Amino acid sequence: MGALAAIALSSCNPQEEMHTETDHSDFQWQVDRFADIKVLRYQIPSWDDLTPQQRIYAYHLTQAGLAGRDIMWDCNYRHNLEIRRALEAIISSESVDKESAAYADFEVYAKRVFFANGIHHHYSNMKFAADFDQDWFLQTLSDLGIELSEEAQRAIFDPSFDAKKVNRADGVDLLLASAVNFYAPDITQAEAEEFYAAKEDADPARPVSHGLNSRLSRDENGEIYEEVFSARGRYASSIKEIMGHLAKAQAVAENEDQAKALGLLIEYYESGDLTKWDDYNIAWVSTTGGDVDYINGFVEVYNDPMGYRGSYETIVQVKDFDASARMAVVADNVQWFEDNSPIMDEHKKESVVGVSYKIVTVAGEAGDASPSTPIGVNLPNANWIRVEHGSKSVSLGNIEDAYHASAGKGMAEEFGFSTMHNERAEKYGELGSKMHTALHEVVGHASGKINPGVGTPKETLKNYSSTLEEARADLVALYFILDDKMQEIGLMENKEAGYAEYDNYISNGMMLQLRRILPGDDIEEDHMRNRQLVASWAFERGQEENVIERKVIDGKTYFVVNDYDKLRGYFGELLREIQRIKSEGDFEAGRMLVETYGVKVDQELHAEVLRRSEPLNLAPYSGFVNPEMEPVMEGDSIIDVKVTYPMDFLGQMLRYAKNYSFE
Numbered sequence: 001m002g003a004l005a006a007i008a009l010s011s012c013n014p015q016e017e018m019h020t021e022t023d024h025s026d027f028q029w030q031v032d033r034f035a036d037i038k039v040l041r042y043q044i045p046s047w048d049d050l051t052p053q054q055r056i057y058a059y060h061l062t063q064a065g066l067a068g069r070d071i072m073w074d075c076n077y078r079h080n081l082e083i084r085r086a087l088e089a090i091i092s093s094e095s096v097d098k099e100s101a102a103y104a105d106f107e108v109y110a111k112r113v114f115f116a117n118g119i120h121h122h123y124s125n126m127k128f129a130a131d132f133d134q135d136w137f138l139q140t141l142s143d144l145g146i147e148l149s150e151e152a153q154r155a156i157f158d159p160s161f162d163a164k165k166v167n168r169a170d171g172v173d174l175l176l177a178s179a180v181n182f183y184a185p186d187i188t189q190a191e192a193e194e195f196y197a198a199k200e201d202a203d204p205a206r207p208v209s210h211g212l213n214s215r216l217s218r219d220e221n222g223e224i225y226e227e228v229f230s231a232r233g234r235y236a237s238s239i240k241e242i243m244g245h246l247a248k249a250q251a252v253a254e255n256e257d258q259a260k261a262l263g264l265l266i267e268y269y270e271s272g273d274l275t276k277w278d279d280y281n282i283a284w285v286s287t288t289g290g291d292v293d294y295i296n297g298f299v300e301v302y303n304d305p306m307g308y309r310g311s312y313e314t315i316v317q318v319k320d321f322d323a324s325a326r327m328a329v330v331a332d333n334v335q336w337f338e339d340n341s342p343i344m345d346e347h348k349k350e351s352v353v354g355v356s357y358k359i360v361t362v363a364g365e366a367g368d369a370s371p372s373t374p375i376g377v378n379l380p381n382a383n384w385i386r387v388e389h390g391s392k393s394v395s396l397g398n399i400e401d402a403y404h405a406s407a408g409k410g411m412a413e414e415f416g417f418s419t420m421h422n423e424r425a426e427k428y429g430e431l432g433s434k435m436h437t438a439l440h441e442v443v444g445h446a447s448g449k450i451n452p453g454v455g456t457p458k459e460t461l462k463n464y465s466s467t468l469e470e471a472r473a474d475l476v477a478l479y480f481i482l483d484d485k486m487q488e489i490g491l492m493e494n495k496e497a498g499y500a501e502y503d504n505y506i507s508n509g510m511m512l513q514l515r516r517i518l519p520g521d522d523i524e525e526d527h528m529r530n531r532q533l534v535a536s537w538a539f540e541r542g543q544e545e546n547v548i549e550r551k552v553i554d555g556k557t558y559f560v561v562n563d564y565d566k567l568r569g570y571f572g573e574l575l576r577e578i579q580r581i582k583s584e585g586d587f588e589a590g591r592m593l594v595e596t597y598g599v600k601v602d603q604e605l606h607a608e609v610l611r612r613s614e615p616l617n618l619a620p621y622s623g624f625v626n627p628e629m630e631p632v633m634e635g636d637s638i639i640d641v642k643v644t645y646p647m648d649f650l651g652q653m654l655r656y657a658k659n660y661s662f663e
């Protein structure tokens with residue numbers, strides 16, 4: 001069997017919150033609002049349905065996640081931990097005047113840094129402007145007896161210094177232009193490419209994920225080497241904490257499969273051996289029996305401009321039985337979707353192996369997944385494991401619910417073209433977006449295969465591989481959401497949810513998402529590039545026949561879909577081409593698509609979006625405080641775990657700092 005598709009890059013960011021919905025409970029979703037961020041809470045409605053042992057299991061898994069929090073900060077940027085400790089000291093000091101204007105400005109900066117796990121924006125990767133009084137800040141630190149290194153000060157206050165965490169711009173040296181701490185600051189892209197070109201695999205059909213758990217550093221002789229993240233290497237103190245919690249989880253696992261998988265994960269953390277990581281993933285992917293599951297490790301590679309290194313993350317999940325049963329039909333039909341996909345026959349998988357799809361309730365997140373979180377995750381990332389052993393795909397149901405419940409109607413009303421569109425969005429928008437997520441994760445990322453002899457997308461498509469992979473998965477979802485099959489298998493009563501999703505996708509990709517970036521900036525983030533690529537390519541493709549119409553009414557621009565069937569056909573065409581690019585490893589064609597359609601911004605339209613959304617005062621980005629778990633003790637043993645839902649974002653950040661600082 002040849003190498004198949006659906007490599008890496010599988011956690012998908014939330015869509016714009018255009019939809020509204022109907023949670024009438026009086027749970028307060030939003031707990032903070034600053035800069036371009038709102039902080040929400042989520043509930044774990046199924047917590048009480050678990051047994052005490054399951055709750056204790058989830059508790060230890062959650063603690064393991066939090067124990068690795070510092071790793072994420074340090075990987076993001078080499079001065080992050082030092083800066084964070086300075087911020088924490090000021091915020092928690094009782095001698096600092098918290099009523100002053102200087103403090104208020106400083107606090108906004110601090111919250112932004114906490115939200116991003118560092119001094120660069122979590123989404124745009126740009127360094128935060130230090131919009132607060134530098135003299136006040138340095139004086140306050142000095143009063144508190146805290147020294148901040150010259151370089152850390154420069155990192156905060158010099159806008160041109162390490163300005164961007166991840167820079168994938170066309171033509172730059174990806175490593176020298178990126179501040180992320182996965183590589184020593186002076187290592188060049190060419191050096192890293194050479195380093196990995198020399199790596200050989202014992203079994204070329206089953207390559208290990210080179211570089212996934214290490215920093216590329218330079219020794220005193222100038223030689224490049226990997227500083228491996230393990231109990232014997234870099235981040236040893238955090239990793240030992242993680243292992244301790246995983247061992248406790250292992251002791252209360254729901255079944256033997258879970259215990260076995262956790263044992264392999266612990267071995268992997270001990271040695272850092274990437275073949276152990278593969279062994280673990282094979283065990284993990286076949287562990288589908290329990291009610292509680294988790295993601296833990298150095299997983300997604302979005303933060304590495306070269307796509308090798310995984311960011312530390314955990315997500316602890318409780319199965320949502322009813323919702324999972326409803327959606328099981330998607331995974332059951334995954335081979336039908338593959339057989340009926342518009343991609344070329346030679347790029348189709350003969351048999352799509354073991355895709356498990358569940359709707360889950362998140363119980364806790366950490367590292368790369370917190371405070372900003374994905375809404376769906378599809379793992380493992382190693383292609384050959386997916387082919388031979390299958391994959392697990394989850395939608396984070398309570399996170400999606402929190403997004404929908406907290407989104408006002410403002411955006412929909414301002415940008416929806418007509419009452420009909422708005423009513424449809426209100427009635428069917430949520431269903432449409434959930435179907436999109438399911439199809440994207442289960443069918444999209446699992447579809448297609450790479451031609452024999454062609455390298456992995458990371459090698460062939462380089463800095464465009466993430467954008468193109470997300471585009472491919474979105475296009476699969478968009479194509480099938482209007483297929484009659486969706487009604488046949490009982491997922492949709494009619495096509496209204498599909499139409500609502502098309503309206504939403506086009507208006508988001510053509511304009512709405514632009515409110516997330518600053519005037520004059522290009523689009524950088526992979527998911528955003530993907531959405532604009534798909535929407536604007538389809539807009540141009542259908543221009544002659546007016547398939548998507550650009551209408552301007554009273555100075556307001558709308559993109560209105562006139563012919564859904566034709567648009568679906570275009571999505572199929574583009575899917576076929578992007579699958580070809582991936583299957584053949586056609587870098588030049590991939591680069592052209594992304595650079596032509598996904599990067600440059602229509603400046604006038606951008607200004608209009610900012611102007612129209614400003615009065616709505618809606619934050620373009622959301623994230624979450626986590627529920628907090630408190631063990632119920634009997635003597636020295638934990639007999640149960642209680643959950644509370646905190647209301648204070650900054651408070652949670654300080655509690656985390658106090659309890660989980662290991663670097």
Ligand SMILES: [Zn+2]
Pocket residue numbers: 009010011012440445469470473
């Ligand atoms: Zn995705």
